[in-house]
Amino acid sequence: MIKNELLQTQKESLHEILKQDTALYQIIQTVSNMAIPELYVGAGCIVQSVWNRLYGMPIGYGISDVDIVYFDEELSEEKELDTSKEIAEAIGHSTYSLDIINEARVHLWYEERFGFPIQAYTSSEEAIYTWPTTATAIAVSLDEKGQLQVLSPYGLDDVFEGIIRPNKKMITEEIYDQKVAKWIKKWPELKVVPW
Template sequence: MFQRRFDRKKGAAPLNASLNAAGEGGYGSAQIGRLIDIVLSSPTMEKLLRSAPRLGLGDYYIGAGCVAQTVWNRLSGLPPEYGIQDIDLVYFDDADLSEDGERRTALEAERLFAELPIRLDVKNEARVHLWYERRFGYPIEPYGSLEEAIDTWPTTATAIGVRADGQGGWRVYAPYGLDDLLGLIVRPNKVQITRHIYEAKTARWTSRWPGLNVVPWDGE
């Protein structure tokens, strides 16, 4: 079983915070406000974030590459949807680990967002351990929460989730903070991924966003 090593980047400030409808929040609210402004400037992301509560999932986030790449596009002067291949909508339901349950949720999301131009990738993070070894070649332990799953995502910049908070504001979970994301820095998160996965992802990303500052796998 793969043993996770939660190795937060030195100096990184984790964010698990809300920004209310008036743009007010606690620690990190200025960065969160900037992030939300950027993400909502994308018509696709705005539609997703404002409509996703209609799925009734409760414990969910829109996150990973679609959020990070929307930011990279804005900071690079590119169209908001440039280079984004799919949209990660993740949720956590450990009461239903079935593939059929996950498929039903995915179909509901696809119906709700049928007009969007980017493919949805809907996953129940509570069941990832059931197929991870088959796809990536090594087993992992079950996640205990949606946030624990995000803690393992491949880079500090893409380890991020955003959702509406149900009160007109926004909830952001970024376990490694927002400095790297807003600074166009891609840094490996070695909690779970391998060097091969990281280098394949960064090679693909830099072909589309050459302004990214990629930290080598052995760079820290």
């Protein structure tokens, strides 16, 4: 029971933190109202917003882009480009660049980009489960009542405690170390769990 109460408190805190970044929250609101399957805003922009609050950094500090994922079984590159354009147009001008990915297509280009093949995902949720760290394996959307829906397969403790822990489902030690090095420069207080 205490664990559930803590998780609920963490979700409420996360919602308040995200609301403070009006540019990011506008993106979350916009995509949550779109009729695109399994559409989420996730990864670095979410956890880094929490880190900024934890370590007294300005809103938006260190956020390189906003990851938007969805799952469409129509696998043509043309359809993905059309959907990306639709999402970008709905969002309009933003201070953040957007990284929009159809998780159903990732297996088609992953090996060329990262050097090894992966199985096709069956959902956005499955993809998020493999994201590189337990803290960055997180995605959000708003329900029809404006309540924050959080998909965080490893919980929110690492997010709120500033812990970087590898999620070895898919990444390599080299990729993990690169991400850690980049983040530590911006948020030196982070606690890193070695590979």
